[in-house]
Amino acid sequence: MSRSVLKAMIVLVVLLGIVGVVFAEGTKEAEKTVPPKVGGAGLGYKFVLVNHGSSGDPYHAGVKKGMEDAALVYGVKAEMIFSEGDTAKLVDQLDQAIVGNPDGVGITITDEVAFDDIIKRAIDRGIPVIAFNMDDAETPNARLAYIGADERKVGYTIGKYMQRYLKRGDHIVIPEEFPGMTYAIFRSAGIKKAMDEIGVTYEELDAGVEKAECSRRVSSYLMGHPETDGIIGVGGITTEVSSMVVEDMNLQKRVVVAGFDLLPGTAEGVKKGITKGTIDQQPYLQGYFCVVELAMIKFGKFSAFDIDTGRGIVTQDNVDEVLELVKRKIR
Amino acid sequence: MKNNTSSMKKVNYNLIQILKYKDISIALLTIVLLIIFASINKIFVSKQNIAIILKTLPELGLMAIGMTMLIISGEFDLSVGSTFALAPYLMAILTEKGGINYLFAFFGCIIAGIIIGLINGVITTKIGIPSFIATLGTMMAWRGAMLLISGGFPQTFPRDVRLAKVFAGNISGFPVQFIWFIALAAILWVILEYCKFGNWTYVTGGNKDASLALGVPVDLVKTINFMIVGALSAFAGSIQVFRMGSAYSVAGTGMELQAIGATVIGGTLLSGGSGTIIGTIMGTIIIFSVENILILSRAPAFWFRTFVGVIIIIAVSAHIIFQGRKR
Secondary structure, X not given: OOHHHHHHHHHHHHHHHHHHHHHHHHHHHHHOOOOOOOOOOOXXXXXXXXXXXXXXXXXXXXXXXXXXXXXXHHOOEEEEEEOOOOHHHHHHHHHHHXXXXXXXXXXXXXXXXXXXXXXXXXXXXXXXXXXXXXXXXXXXXXXXEEEEOOHHHHHHHHHHHHXXXXXXXXXXXXXXXXXXXXXXXXXXXXXXXXXXXXOOEEEEEEOOOOHHHHHHHHHHHHHHOOOEEEEEOOOHHHXXXXXXXXXXXXXXXXXXXXXXXXXXXXXXXXXXXXXXXXXXXXXXHHHHHHHHHHHHHHHHOOOOOOEEOOOEEEOOOOHHHHHHHHHOOOO | OHHHHHHHHHHHHHHHHHHHOOOHXXXXXXXXXXXXXXXXXXXXXXXXXXXXHHHHHHHHHHHHHHHHHHHHOXXXXXXXXXXXXXXXXXXXXXXXXXXXXXXXXXXXXXXXXXXXXXXXXXXXHHHOOOXXXXXXXXXXXXXXXXXXXXXXXXXXXXXXXXXXXXXXXXXXXXXXXXXXXHHHHHHHHHHHHHOHHXXXXXXXXXXXXXXXXXOOOHHHHHHHHHHHHHHHHXXXXXXHHHHXXXXXXXXXXXXXXXXXXXHHHOOOOOOOOOOOHXXXXXXXXXXHHHHHHHHHOOOOOOOHHHHHHHHHHHHHHHHHHHHOOOO
């Protein structure tokens, strides 16, 4: 390859980089709001939030945005580390975060025992630890509070809500992005409990997290199980894809959809009446209040307290006003 | 009696020779599997089910045929999944936030894929880093760039614009993207089988030293193949965006291995120098059909990954036995 081609390639790479950074900065500038600083402002606290999720998951992007906005409001530094679904890595990241001696730590507790010792060690060293998004509510754990949805409860909530669209003898499928992960186990357990109450049968489906994969598996399931009357996705991707599949297969008169989160396709499905309801776990609040509580604990030695963020069901009645907030990346 | 035995032997010998001819064994294997699947469940051959397969197959298929060209020339590209996500995201953000014309943004998406391929090619051929490592690095780098630009949030893209209909609409229920897939596969097949560049691709992967001695521009051939797979991954990603109405950061996750899987099932040697486009199409069809029939047939929904894995091993083993190869 000649020198001139190499030079052209280097220029292209630099250009691509500049375009990327300009877009990233432009986007950030547009979104930046600088609200007035309040309690604990400017004290320079440093918090680390360790998250089991994927940095590319829109849901966790919302959690991160909430964290960043709260850090601006309270004048503290906060960073979020992602383990991309790997629990062992999450444990190591928490350990490393505590070694850095931060002023407070947030953690998504994805395992009932793996985090217990490290969290206790941090608390003993005077580092407050708050659980967000996922909690260890079943066994003893030293974390000070939990901010997020009760997974079993939200599963039951959406199942209970869907009882009005289903009847005894109906059948639903519960597609899951990550079968076996705590959120999927607890949410599906809640959904199944609500279905048992009205005599609806159900089956879980390993749908995968990649949209193309998820859509062909849900489509295949509906083809092979024509008796299916409803789909309740346990996560954002499965809920979004299910709505699109039902529309593409023209089954909206027979198959009702429900699930979690407000990805663009889900919002469109709610507006069209295909998706009857979706639980908004308000991820923004999880990141926001995690920083607020940690700041308040350091600032005024306040006691930590649990916050249930998973109470909102978005339906056709309120989807428009929620969508306005989605555009601002708050919901 | 002796004559009968010798004529039987001759027929068997001829049959083995036919099976060894390039794509015959994989095509036969695919047909046999499809017949078995159709007999297991009649829904498998229903119009609606076929439409589902044809609608979703091009996204992996486009990536896989590009990967075939590259693997034949002796290299890998693990960054295809990241390209699948990043290039269409740029298209969506250019149109929705930059106000740029849909068609120009689409061309920008394809050019981004080509540039990514060019970078992979130059790193591999000029710096000399094995493509497995080089593209592992770019896989992470491009995914990171994607997150930097998007902040993890999805970017919407209208599903009802003409561009989306042209590339991912349907004609009387038949998915347009499958026509694009077949057209592009046909072009690559012609290039590979009947053009000088195809010959260069085979000899580059088969024996690098010999091809250098023959005057084949080995580095250029590999770089062009990296650019082809980059462009096709970008195109595949844009089809998903046209179909789903949003571009998101985790798109294409794990698709690099599926694309390599489809290529290998189709008979392409991982060591390079051998493989066909038709084989890869068959490999992609096998992957999709196996998964589809398992769900249609009410196989336990949590077990079908295991079934798919086992059936893939059986399919490749059968292919190797027909071809008489050991890897």
